[in-house]
Amino acid sequence: xxxxxxxxxxxxxxxxxxxxxxxxxxxxxxxxxxxxxxxxxxxxxxxxxxxxxxxxxxxxxxxxxxxxxxxxxxxxxxxxxxxxxxxxxxxxxxxxxxxxxxxxxxxxxxxxxxxxxxxxxxxxxxxxxxxxxxxxxxxxxxxxxxxxxxxxxxxxxxxxxxxxxxxxxxxxxxxxxxxxxxxxxxxxxxxxx
Amino acid sequence: xxxxxxxxxxxxxxxxxxxxxxxxxxxxxxxxxxxxxxxxxxxxxxxxxxxxxxxxxxxxxxxxxxxxxxxxxxxxxxxxxxxxxxxxxxxxxxxxxxxxxxxxxxxxxxxxxxxxxxxxxxxxxxxxxxxxxxxxxxxxxxxxxxxxxxxxxxxxxxxxxxxxxxxxxxxxxxxxxxxxxxxxxxxxxxxxxxxxxxxxxxxxxxxxxxxxxxxxxxxxxxxxxxxxxxxxxxxxxxxxxxxxxxxxxxxxxxxxxxxxxxxxxxxxxxxxxxxxxxxxxxxxxxxxxxxxxxxxxxxxxxxxxxxxxxxxxxxxxxxxxxxxxxxxxxxxxxxxxxxxxxxxxxxxxxxxxxxxxxxxxxxxxxxxxxxxxxxxxxxxxxxxxxxxxxxxxxxxxx
Numbered sequence: 001x002x003x004x005x006x007x008x009x010x011x012x013x014x015x016x017x018x019x020x021x022x023x024x025x026x027x028x029x030x031x032x033x034x035x036x037x038x039x040x041x042x043x044x045x046x047x048x049x050x051x052x053x054x055x056x057x058x059x060x061x062x063x064x065x066x067x068x069x070x071x072x073x074x075x076x077x078x079x080x081x082x083x084x085x086x087x088x089x090x091x092x093x094x095x096x097x098x099x100x101x102x103x104x105x106x107x108x109x110x111x112x113x114x115x116x117x118x119x120x121x122x123x124x125x126x127x128x129x130x131x132x133x134x135x136x137x138x139x140x141x142x143x144x145x146x147x148x149x150x151x152x153x154x155x156x157x158x159x160x161x162x163x164x165x166x167x168x169x170x171x172x173x174x175x176x177x178x179x180x181x182x183x184x185x186x187x188x189x190x191x192x193x
Numbered sequence: 194x195x196x197x198x199x200x201x202x203x204x205x206x207x208x209x210x211x212x213x214x215x216x217x218x219x220x221x222x223x224x225x226x227x228x229x230x231x232x233x234x235x236x237x238x239x240x241x242x243x244x245x246x247x248x249x250x251x252x253x254x255x256x257x258x259x260x261x262x263x264x265x266x267x268x269x270x271x272x273x274x275x276x277x278x279x280x281x282x283x284x285x286x287x288x289x290x291x292x293x294x295x296x297x298x299x300x301x302x303x304x305x306x307x308x309x310x311x312x313x314x315x316x317x318x319x320x321x322x323x324x325x326x327x328x329x330x331x332x333x334x335x336x337x338x339x340x341x342x343x344x345x346x347x348x349x350x351x352x353x354x355x356x357x358x359x360x361x362x363x364x365x366x367x368x369x370x371x372x373x374x375x376x377x378x379x380x381x382x383x384x385x386x387x388x389x390x391x392x393x394x395x396x397x398x399x400x401x402x403x404x405x406x407x408x409x410x411x412x413x414x415x416x417x418x419x420x421x422x423x424x425x426x427x428x429x430x431x432x433x434x435x436x437x438x439x440x441x442x443x444x445x446x447x448x449x450x451x452x453x454x455x456x457x458x459x460x461x462x463x464x465x466x467x468x469x470x471x472x473x474x475x476x477x478x479x480x481x482x483x484x485x486x487x488x489x490x491x492x493x494x495x496x497x498x499x500x501x502x503x504x505x506x507x508x509x510x511x512x513x514x515x516x517x518x519x520x521x522x523x524x525x526x527x528x529x530x531x532x533x534x535x536x537x538x539x540x541x542x543x544x545x546x547x548x549x550x551x552x553x554x555x556x557x558x559x560x561x562x563x564x565x566x567x568x569x570x571x572x573x574x575x576x577x578x579x580x581x582x583x584x585x586x587x588x589x590x591x
Contacts, residue, residue, distance in 0.1 A: 045450065046465055057351065062304050065387065066311045074237045074390040082391030083454050083579060087303055087351035092580030095450040101462065104448035104582055105359060108303050109348040110332055116348045123366040129445070129469075144314050145305065148325040 001122055002174030004132065006190055007034020009166035020080060021093055024058035027166035028090035028138040029097050035134060035168035041099050049103035049130035050091050051121055053113035053137050053186075055162060057087040060142045090138060102130050113137065114186040118179045125173040137186040138166035163187055195369050198427040200437040200591070203273025205265035205379075206532045208418030208519040209243035213268060218536060221544040222564065226518060228402050228414065233257075234386050240398045242384055243416030243520030255327060257417075258302040261525075262333045262381035265419035269377060273423035274435055276341070283342050291429065293343040294373040296363045297333040297421075298356025298380030299524035303349060304328075306387045333381055346372065350524075354487070355446070355576035356380050357420065357527030358584040362444035364424045374429045379421030379528035388523065389415055395454065403490035403521075404548035405514035406499060406560045410490040416520020420528035422535070439535045440589040442476070442571070445469030449581025455493055456577055460501040463575065463583040467505060470573065470585040478506050481587070482569035483543060485534040487577045488514020488560070489521050490548065494577055499556035511567065512560040513537075517547025527576040531586060534574045538590040542566050 009027035018029055032050075041048045062085045068077040083089065088106040095104055103124060109116050114137045121133045141164045149162060167190040171177070183189045206213070209227040210220040220227070228241040245261060255263075270276045275284060275293070284293065307324035330336050334347035350356045350363060357380030364376035392398050392415060399412035424441055425433075447469065449462035456462070471477060484506065486498050502512055515533050522529055537543050546560035569590065576584045 046447065050448065056305070057303055059305055062306055062387075063311060065391070066306060066308060067315075069308060069386070069390055070312060070315070074386065075393060077390045077394045079391070079394040079396075082394055085304070085391070086300070086353050086579050088353050088578070088580040088582065089453060091352075092448070092453050092582075095448040095581065096452075099450060101448050101450045101465070103446045104352070104580070105363070105446070106351050107348045107363075108332070108351050109346075110329065110335060111347075113348070116346060119346070119370070119372065120363060120366055123370040123372075127366070127369060129473075144311060147314065147319070148305065148322060151319075151322040152325045152329060 001125060001171045001177045003169060003177050003193055004172055005035045005037060005170040006193060007031045007168050015097060017097060018093055022058055022061045022084045024060065024138060024140045025090040025093045028052060028136050029093050031166040031168040032094045032134050032136050033097060035170045036098055044131060045099050045101040047102055047131040048100045049124060049133040050094050050100055051117040051133065051135050052091045052106040053117035054108055055110060055113060055139050056145060057108060058085055058089065059145055060140055061085040063142055063144055094134065112182055115179060115183045121171055122179060132170060132172050134168055134170055136166060136168040139164055195371050199365055199368055199424050199441045200427060200430045201422050201439045201441055201535055202425045202430055202435045202437055203269040203423035204438060204532045204535060205268025206420040206529060207245050207247060207261055207264045208522060208529055209245055209416055210518055212247050212264060221518065224545060224547060226402060226547055231389065233384060236386050236389055238389055238393045240400060241402055241414050243414055244384055245417050256302055257383035258299060258381050259333055259336060261383060261417060261419035262297065265379065265421050266337055266377060269421040269423050291374040294345055294367050294376045295334040295337050295343060295347040296350060296360040296376060296378045298350045298360040298527060299333055299382055300353060301382050301385045301388065302333055303351045308386060352582050353579040354523055355527055355578035355582045355584040356524040358574065358576040358586050359446060361531055361586050362446060365441060365444050368424060368426050374426050376424045377421050378424055379419065380525040381419035382417060382522055382524040384415060384417040397491050399490065402548060403516055405488035405490040405516050405546060406495050406558065407549045408551040408553040410495060413489040413491055414520040416522045418519060418522045418525045418529055420525060420532045422531055437591040439538055439591050442587040442589050443470045443473035444586045445473055446584040451581045454579055456497045457581060458497065460497045462581060463497060463501045463577065464505065466583040466585040470587050474587045476571060480571050481506060481510055481573045483511035483513065483572050485530045485572060485574040486512055486514045487575050488516050490516055496556055498575065499558045503558050511543055512558060513543055513546050514560060530574045534572045534588055538569055538572055538588060541568060
């Protein structure tokens with residue numbers, strides 16, 4: 001693969017069309033817009049793809065939805081919160097924001113999700129399923145998850161850090177970029193590319 | 194890139210139709226519609242659902258989604274002769290050198306949405322973090338990798354309602370790329386208060402049993418279940434002398450880039466996914482003998498799918514949706530569709546599209562109205578999802 005661009009989330013950036021989105025999605029869109037800065041996809045929208053990788057997804061919104069359930073009952077919940085609690089909302093907003101209409105995938109893994117996303121990106125590029133691909137890593141912090149992280153024992157997640165923020169890269173077919181054996185910190189890895 | 198064919202060598206399924214392939218087939222033959230009331234959790238919403246009926250006391254502490262996954266996963270492994278039915282879940286010794294990955298679609302299992310845990314957390318009185326442990330251990334692909342001692346990789350696809358289909362697409366990419374020899378791919382999701390309340394808030398749950406493609410359709414029913422297929426590189430299947438159930442010919446997916454919850458009205462995203470899947474398989478639309486549609490029975494979904502099918506395929510191409518028998522099983526739906534598609538190719542048989550009686554003049558397409566025997570070589574299965582996702586997978590009769 002060849003690296004064409006990279007970007008990191010700026011939580012204060014105002015991006016047109018994502019006013020209603022949650023912070024998880026805003027970070028993902030911000031990072032992806034920066035990674036694709038200078039590229040126009042209008043004529044090749046079908047040939048540009050997205051893979052979003054995350055450990056835990058938009059759990060802040062999930063907990064807000066649970067607040068709704070507990071405070072207002074099953075029939076009083078917000079449809080906006082529900083639709084934004086779905087993991088692939090971020091990929092959808094990235095597609096709308098950048099005019100991307102190629103392949104789109106959101107994956108979770110507690111074991112190196114960015115590496116898994118890069119392996120798939122490499123395969124899609126090699127098989128000519130896409131010409132360019134945005135790969136975004138995004139995760140956020142919430143009080144329940146921080147607390148859970150401190151108390152859980154399942155297989156030693158307590159010893160691992162949860163990388164918080166979003167970083168995206170734009171890739172094309174090529175041979176200048178190798179996929180590492182493991183990516184300990186997605187942000188450091190992308191920074192050093 | 195590996196140009197070898199990819200075959201399906203095992204399948205497993207659990208849903209409201211039954212707890213095995215045979216039970217599923219028998220229930221479909223009898224056109225059984227096992228809808229029920231919500232009774233596995235407290236919920237004030239009174240809508241019909243499709244619940245899987247199973248008892249698995251030994252795994253009582255696990256997430257229900259993981260329990261569903263376990264049942265379908267084991268069936269698939271046994272049929273593909275990867276594990277012995279009577280022994281532990283570990284891979285047969287003669288297969289230990291094979292690279293075996295797992296890719297599972299889900300929605301509920303990807304979220305830490307245990308309401309009791311969160312209620313206690315809000316009150317500052319967490320009694321137990323078991324819910325978190327269950328959530329972490331319920332990361333289905335990784336848990337199954339550990340339990341069966343497979344080499345991996347293992348990831349969950351969280352593309353909402355197309356996740357099961359997309360998991361099969363990921364599996365194909367891993368095999369073609371040479372990362373895996375065998376991949377067990379599918380999906381699992383449980384009935385849960387969060388999606389019930391969420392889909393209800395969107396106003397797309399029907400008060401009655403759903404009617405895919407019918408003029409009077411008024412929404413979907415939620416369901417639960419799991420399904421897995423074993424995808425295997427041709428050379429490995431030949432060397433193992435294992436029976437093949439179908440060829441997995443191609444997969445493609447396309448984003449609408451349009452709206453978070455509504456499909457693009459012109460169906461361009463779905464058309465693109467289908468065209469790419471046909472191209473990848475070196476087929477044309479006339480080669481497709483039947484389509485296993487997403488067919489959720491919402492106004493928008495069925496209209497978009499119906500119009501695309503009408504526009505792209507010949508009248509002889511049969512269309513069917515299983516949602517009238519299983520409800521919409523979210524992350525499992527694409528995998529249940531895949532198993533149903535392969536089963537239909539194998540049996541050369543299709544059940545009637547439950548719930549359909551009146552053609553919608555805005556679509557002008559009638560799905561299968563009675564159980565039929567037919568000749569089919571290629572079948573297409575489509576999935577649409579929140580976020581403007583469209584996915585298509587093509588199978589060929591073995």
